Amino acid sequence: MRFPRRRRDPVEVNLTPLIDVVFLLLIFFMVSTTFETRQALELTLPESLSGSAAEPSPVTLVVTAEGGYRLGTRDLDAESLGPALADEADQGREHGLVIEADAQARHADVVRALDQAGLNGIQRVRIATTERAAHIASPRPAETP
Template sequence: MNFRKRRTEEPEINLIPFIDVLLVILIFLMLTTTYSKFTEMELTLPSADTEQLRDRPKEVIVSIAADGRYAVGKDALQDRSVEGIASALTRHAPAGKDSIVIISADANAPHQSVVSAMEAARRAGLSQITFATQATSAAGQ
C-alpha cells in the first residue's frame, strides 16, 4: 500500500467570468436607464446666442404674438385656423417648397399657436422650419 501524502492544490477562484457578468449587467443598466428632467421646470426658451441677422431670400417669417395673433411676412392674418395660415404661407413662400419657415413667437405665446404654425407649414409643403430667438445679453458684449 502506498500511503504517501498526496499534494493538495489550493482552491482558486477565477474572477474573469465574474467581471464579465458584471460588465454585461452594467451595460444593460446604462442602456435601459432613462433620464428625465421633469423636476427642473424653469424654462426661459426664447433667448440664445445667435448669429447676426442677414437677408435671406428663401425665408418666410411667421410671427406669433402673446395673445395668439399671427402675421406671415408683414401681413397680419385675421384667420387663425391652420388652413388660413397654410394658405398665407403658400402665398408668401418665395422659393416654393424650398423656402425656410422661421417661427418668431413671443415668449408668452400659447404653445398651441406655435404647434398650429408648424402644422400649417407641413400642410403647405414647407418642411424646413426654424425658430427665431433673441440674443442673450452676454452675446452682445
C-alpha cells in the same frame, strides 16, 4: 467821331450746375434715409445660448402673444393661416421659413404654425430668438472623463 457800339451777349443762366446740385442732394437723401419695410410689433423673443445668426429669410411668420399671426404685412387668424402659408409655400420650400414667436405666445399657436408649414411642404423651419447676455448665462458644470 463815331465809336462802334459793342454788342452785348444776352444774359443766360447756366442750368447744368443747378441740375448737378439737385441730383447730388437727391442721392444724398436717398442714401441717408432708412426705409422700414416691416411694421413693428412688440415682440419679446425667447433667449438662446446655442443659437446662431441666420441670413434673413424672405418668408417670416410672426406669432403674437395674443395668438394672432402675421405673414409679411397681412394679419391672420388661425383659420386663415393655412391658405396664407399655401400662397407663400414655394418661397418657403426654397428659402425656408422663420417663425418669430413672442416669448409669451402659447405653445399651441406655435405648433399650429409648424403644422401648417409641414402640410405645405416647408421643411426648413427656424425659430427666431435673441442672444442671451453673457452675464445672465449660468456656466455648465464640467464633465469628468
